[in-house]
Amino acid sequence: MEVVILPSSKEIAGLAADAxxxxxxxxxxxxxxxxxxxxxxxxxxxxxxxxxxDGLSFAQAHGFALDEYVGLPAGHHESYREVIRREFTNRVDIAAGNVHGPDGSAKDVLAACQGYEDDIKAAGGVDLQILGVGTDGHIGFNEPGSSFASRTRIKTLLEQTRRDNARFFDSIDQVPHHVVTQGLGTIMDARHVLLVATGAHKAQAVRDFVEGPVAAICAASVLQFHPHATVLLDEAAASALQLADFYRHTYDNKPNWQGL
Known part of the structure; x- marks a missing residue:
């Protein structure tokens, strides 16, 4: 796991976009x-x-969303399909048919989950997975206690996660209790994982998954086993790391040819 500490989200975005x-x-x-x-x-x-x-083209690329709420109607403003389209794919030239997401409104959610796994495999697997991390260490919607071998499936959200996400809705009552998410095993199949965390409210979770034990109580800690995981942090998110100075020294002296 490579940990990179940068001054702000602007520098983090630039480095991630470079990769x-x-x-x-x-x-x-x-x-x-x-x-x-x-x-x-x-x-x-x-x-x-x-x-x-600069003419960066995504015309031949594919995108797979990490997760989706269960029960939101098609086209709902906070559906993650809509968020991905609004925030990214509608702003570039990626083909609409090349953008995929788990189906949280399927009549047979279990079959839809297996179908999503099959679609990722048919596309050749994920080359680069972008991740955030929750305040309890979840990635995707793999809440504490998730199996490290898990695949795309339905999950029940912790109340803390629902409270964290309530800012996107009019009230917490509108936040669904269930989601479909790629599993930890699915995420670990990605060739490169790029996790971004900013803000002091993420500092404890960052310390737990970067320097703590690998344990199901902190789902993101499984990334310690990933062969190519990059963690991009601002100073606030890195503030609880015991080896922060070492991570800074390592990145400052990294060979230019190595990249992320």
Whole structure:
């Protein structure tokens, strides 16, 4: 796991976009794993800017959303399909048919989950997965206690997660209790995982999954086993890390050819 500490979300977005742009230019048919929430938004803004101003093309790329609420009607403003379209895919030239998301409104949710796994496999697997992390250490909607071997499935949200997400709705009563999410095993299959965390409210979760034990109580800690996981933090999110100075020294002295 590589930990990179940067001054602000602007620098984080730039570095993450550099990695994604390098992938797209090297492999135009790349498969991107797309997260929602606040953390990835500056990355999507920067990629949209590079598309508009520098001609970065996503025309042959594919995108797979990380998760989706269960029970929201099609086209709901806070459906993650709509969020991904609004914040990223409608702002670049990726084909609408190349953007995929779990179906939280399917009549047979279990079958839809297996179908989503099959779709990811058919596309060749995820080349780069963008992630945020919850205040309790969840990634995707893999809440504490999730199996490290889990695949795309339905999950019940903790009340803390519902409270965290209530800011996107008119009230917490409108936040669904259930979601469909890629599992930890699904996420771990991605060739490169790029996790972004900003703000002091994420500091404890960051310390737990970066430097704590690998344990189901902190789902993101499974990334310690990933062969290519990059964690991008601002100073506030990194404030509880015991080895923060070492991470800074390592990145400051990293060879230019190595990349992320």
């Amino acid at each position: 994604i742009e390098a992938l797209i230019r090297r492999k135009p048919t790349a498969v991107l794993g797309l997260a929602t929430g606040s953390s990835p938004l500056p990355i999507y803004d920067e990629l949209a800017r590079r598309h508009a101003e």
